[in-house]
Amino acid sequence: MNAEKQVTDNSYVRFENVQKSYDGEILVVKDLNLDIGKGEFVTMLGPSGSGKTTCLMMLAGFEPATHGEIFLNNRPINTVPPNKRGIGMVFQNYALFPHMTVAENLAFPLQVRGMNKSEQQDRVKRVLEMVELPQMGGRRPAQLSGGQQQRVAVARALVFEPDLVLMDEPLGALDKQLREQMQYEIKHIHENLGVTIVYVTHDQTEALTMSDRVAVFDDGVIQQLSAPDSLYENPQNSFVAQFIGENNKLNGTVEKVSGELCTVRTEDGSLIEAHKVNVDKAGDKTTLSLRPERVEIDPPKSMKNTIEGTIEELIYLGDHIRVRMSVAGNDDFIVKVRNRADRRPLEEKQKTRIGWASMDCKALDLVA
Amino acid sequence: MSDTALPNTNIAQPDRPLVTADGIPLKQKLARTTRTMKLRALLLTLPLVFFVFVAFVIPIGQMLHRAVHNPTVSEVAPNFAEAIQDWDADSGELPSEQIFEIFVQDLVTARQNREVGKTVGNLATRINYEIPGSRSLFTSTARKAGRIEQGPYKEALLEIDEDWGDIHLWRTLQRASNNYTLAFMLAAVDMQYDKDGDIVQANELYRIYIPILLKTIGLSALITFLCFLIAYPVSYLLSTLPLRTSNLLMILVLLPFWTSLLVRTSAWIAMLQTEGIINDIMVFLGVIGDDGRIQMIYNQTGTVISMVHILLPFMILPLYSVMKTIPPSYMRAARSMGATQTYAFFRVYFPQTTPGIAAGTLLVFILAIGYYITPALVGGSDGIFISNLIADHIKKTLNWSLGSALAAILLVVVMTLYWLYNRLVGVDKLKFG
Ligand SMILES: Nc1ncnc2c1ncn2[C@@H]1O[C@H](COP(=O)(O)OP(=O)(O)OP(=O)(O)O)[C@@H](O)[C@H]1O
Ligand SMILES: [Mg+2]
Numbered sequence: 185m186n187a188e189k190q191v192t193d194n195s196y197v198r199f200e201n202v203q204k205s206y207d208g209e210i211l212v213v214k215d216l217n218l219d220i221g222k223g224e225f226v227t228m229l230g231p232s233g234s235g236k237t238t239c240l241m242m243l244a245g246f247e248p249a250t251h252g253e254i255f256l257n258n259r260p261i262n263t264v265p266p267n268k269r270g271i272g273m274v275f276q277n278y279a280l281f282p283h284m285t286v287a288e289n290l291a292f293p294l295q296v297r298g299m300n301k302s303e304q305q306d307r308v309k310r311v312l313e314m315v316e317l318p319q320m321g322g323r324r325p326a327q328l329s330g331g332q333q334q335r336v337a338v339a340r341a342l343v344f345e346p347d348l349v350l351m352d353e354p355l356g357a358l359d360k361q362l363r364e365q366m367q368y369e370i371k372h373i374h375e376n377l378g379v380t381i382v383y384v385t386h387d388q389t390e391a392l393t394m395s396d397r398v399a400v401f402d403d404g405v406i407q408q409l410s411a412p413d414s415l416y417e418n419p420q421n422s423f424v425a426q427f428i429g430e431n432n433k434l435n436g437t438v439e440k441v442s443g444e445l446c447t448v449r450t451e452d453g454s455l456i457e458a459h460k461v462n463v464d465k466a467g468d469k470t471t472l473s474l475r476p477e478r479v480e481i482d483p484p485k486s487m488k489n490t491i492e493g494t495i496e497e498l499i500y501l502g503d504h505i506r507v508r509m510s511v512a513g514n515d516d517f518i519v520k521v522r523n524r525a526d527r528r529p530l531e532e533k534q535k536t537r538i539g540w541a542s543m544d545c546k547a548l549d550l551v552a
Numbered sequence: 553m554s555d556t557a558l559p560n561t562n563i564a565q566p567d568r569p570l571v572t573a574d575g576i577p578l579k580q581k582l583a584r585t586t587r588t589m590k591l592r593a594l595l596l597t598l599p600l601v602f603f604v605f606v607a608f609v610i611p612i613g614q615m616l617h618r619a620v621h622n623p624t625v626s627e628v629a630p631n632f633a634e635a636i637q638d639w640d641a642d643s644g645e646l647p648s649e650q651i652f653e654i655f656v657q658d659l660v661t662a663r664q665n666r667e668v669g670k671t672v673g674n675l676a677t678r679i680n681y682e683i684p685g686s687r688s689l690f691t692s693t694a695r696k697a698g699r700i701e702q703g704p705y706k707e708a709l710l711e712i713d714e715d716w717g718d719i720h721l722w723r724t725l726q727r728a729s730n731n732y733t734l735a736f737m738l739a740a741v742d743m744q745y746d747k748d749g750d751i752v753q754a755n756e757l758y759r760i761y762i763p764i765l766l767k768t769i770g771l772s773a774l775i776t777f778l779c780f781l782i783a784y785p786v787s788y789l790l791s792t793l794p795l796r797t798s799n800l801l802m803i804l805v806l807l808p809f810w811t812s813l814l815v816r817t818s819a820w821i822a823m824l825q826t827e828g829i830i831n832d833i834m835v836f837l838g839v840i841g842d843d844g845r846i847q848m849i850y851n852q853t854g855t856v857i858s859m860v861h862i863l864l865p866f867m868i869l870p871l872y873s874v875m876k877t878i879p880p881s882y883m884r885a886a887r888s889m890g891a892t893q894t895y896a897f898f899r900v901y902f903p904q905t906t907p908g909i910a911a912g913t914l915l916v917f918i919l920a921i922g923y924y925i926t927p928a929l930v931g932g933s934d935g936i937f938i939s940n941l942i943a944d945h946i947k948k949t950l951n952w953s954l955g956s957a958l959a960a961i962l963l964v965v966v967m968t969l970y971w972l973y974n975r976l977v978g979v980d981k982l983k984f985g
Contacts, residue, residue, distance in 0.1 A: 244888055246884050246887075265887075266888055267889075271888060272888065272889075273884070276881075277879065277881060279881040281904075283903045283904055292889055292891075340885075
């Protein structure tokens with residue numbers, strides 16, 4: 185984790201030991217430390233209720249931090265009111281003012297700043313073109329489709345050229361296709377304008393495809409903060425491994441530790457060599473995590489870890505075949521087999537050997 | 553139709569209506585299949601339609617009718633009422649001998665009549681509305697008319713009372729013999745027929761209805777405005793508090809609905825009277841001297857204070873229901889874009905509450921303008937509303953026609969204001985809850 189954390193002294197946004205409680209009984213955010221560099225796209229990803237929105241609200245200034253300090257551009261902002269922070273924000277339900285036209289909505293932050301009329305119009309026009317809605321200025325938000333409203337909301341957060349934009353599940357209400365298109369557009373805007381974006385979602389695909397770094401939240405704690413690829417390939421704990429992507433679990437006990445690797449005896453007695461990530465010493469209980477696409481059926485003899493399994497179910501998915509097996513006492517062990525012309529035919533109830541490279545199997549903390 | 557079997561019958565063609573598989577036009581078939589449903593729905597609303605008709609349409613229609621209906625003369629003296637129509641009032645001469653004869657005969661018949669609404673007394677009262685002081689002329693004449701054995705009747709009447717020679721009296725009688733009259737409507741707006749039958753303003757001393765009507769409108773507007781001033785922050789608080797607290801407070805708002813209006817108004821009497829709680833406290837605190845107690849009840853102040861209190865929930869409820877639907881994210885969005893709390897409130901929050909404001913003000917104003925009990929109890933002589941005068945005419949003076957006419961005027965005023973309001977605000981934008 186330390187290797188990936190780019191500790192930058194000139195971090196743009198910094199959360200320092202931030203804690204938050206609404207009711208004085210439960211800590212919704214527990215000791216949050218987070219550095220975000222200028223121009224970065226950082227996503228907060230996590231299940232519902234994990235405290236993502238709360239973090240965003242503290243950064244925007246709508247909720248006070250119960251403890252700790254938040255810095256913006258190296259300036260503590262705990263006492264700065266939201267309207268003085270200069271942070272653009274896209275809300276989950278867009279919060280477009282229903283009694284104003286799109287153009288009036290977009291001009292609002294400019295008016296507040298006392299910009300003159302003609303410049304306002306210029307900017308509104310430009311930003312409408314940027315989100316590809318040049319004709320829609322005269323409409324009311326209610327007369328726009330969901331996707332169009334979303335674009336206007338993004339445009340409104342950007343029109344006053346803030347350096348930092350917060351987005352709280354901005355695509356939550358859109359259908360899949362529109363979502364993907366908008367993901368691309370937001371990413372595009374980010375690249376073109378160079379703004380810093382803090383993005384909240386609980387859709388992992390969205391997080392992985394858009395972000396420079398992803399902070400995985402659970403239970404008020406950042407479980408891992410990494411670039412998308414290392415998040416998927418090197419999960420630091422079982423929660424991340426299970427939350428991101430598909431994952432096979434095998435429980436066992438560490439027998440021996442040797443450098444980067446360790447040997448684990450699974451519950452049914454097989455010995456497996458795995459990458460030591462979240463265990464220290466022999467005798468530790470562990471959950472092994474294995475990505476379905478890293479498992480091979482009929483592995484070459486040279487492969488270190490092989491184990492016998494029974495095929496329970498075959499699901500044909502076109503580009504690959506999803507094989508549900510029962511392996512080492514786990515009957516929900518998934519293997520993805522690429523649909524190659526030369527692949528061996530598989531049948532249900534067939535016994536077969538499977539194998540994987542030791543480094544692909546992560547020894548993480550135990551989950552029940 | 554022979555071509556019903558063709559596969560393309562269901563495709564609309566410009567010269568042929570759409571038909572179903574069995575060749576019946578689609579519209580007709582649809583109407584037939586939905587007819588029972590519609591009938592049933594209609595049946596369900598029938599009790600309501602009936603109720604509205606009996607309890608609303610009929611009484612209001614009757615009231616409007618009574619305001620112009622004028623049956624007295626034609627019921628007391630039917631033959632005369634018919635005959636007098638032939639007289640040309642502008643000729644400057646008294647009606648003919650024949651009309652006098654019919655009049656005397658009708659009077660004699662009427663004197664024997666004991667039926668309510670058909671006695672000489674009724675006739676006398678009716679004419680007395682228009683010629684104050686003429687009552688005894690009719691009653692005494694009717695008493696003596698029985699002794700007139702033969703003509704000429706004109707002279708005989710003049711002998712009984714020479715007022716019968718006044719053309720103005722006959723002109724009034726002729727006008728009053730019509731089954732319908734504008735006299736009450738005119739009286740309700742401080743106008744009257746003069747001696748020559750022209751419509752003029754009433755004597756300045758008798759102009760009471762228009763000033764009271766204007767005062768009613770003015771006080772109602774004031775009450776509405778005060779309600780708005782008080783209700784807005786309260787509703788805002790209610791809509792932003794956590795549900796448990798806001799429910800509790802809402803009960804407090806609704807509490808007045810659970811106690812009798814009479815009790816609430818009496819409570820205000822206890823509070824506001826010169827020997828009441830508020831004055832006592834102020835004297836105790838030394839704000840005012842014992843001899844300087846403030847008169848806060850039995851005048852306009854009393855009416856305004858207690859009516860604001862009583863009508864407040866009608867402002868709070870629509871405001872609350874509108875505010876409840878405005879998510880906090882709007883204000884937050886405005887703030888994040890750099891607006892101060894105040895600016896965000898007036899540009900973003902307030903405009904979104906206008907449907908509630910519109911509904912609340914309309915509701916309170918219309919309730920206030922027709923209010924009766926509270927002004928009657930705490931208004932004294934200064935703080936009464938037009939409804940109190942209407943009630944007086946219905947209950948005390950028993951001039952139902954004038955009461956109806958006043959009510960009709962009030963109805964017209966309310967409708968006009970409503971129409972204006974609709975033009976300005978748009979009733980379709982209202983949101984009552
Ligand atoms: N205004 C509030 N008062 C009290 N508790 C709150 C408030 N807002 C949020 N919480 C609690 O704080 C926790 C975190 O909420 P938060 O909204 O930050 O979650 P989230 O990660 O944004 O979830 P989601 O993905 O569902 O939006 C939840 O348990 C929630 O019940
Ligand atoms: Mg959230």
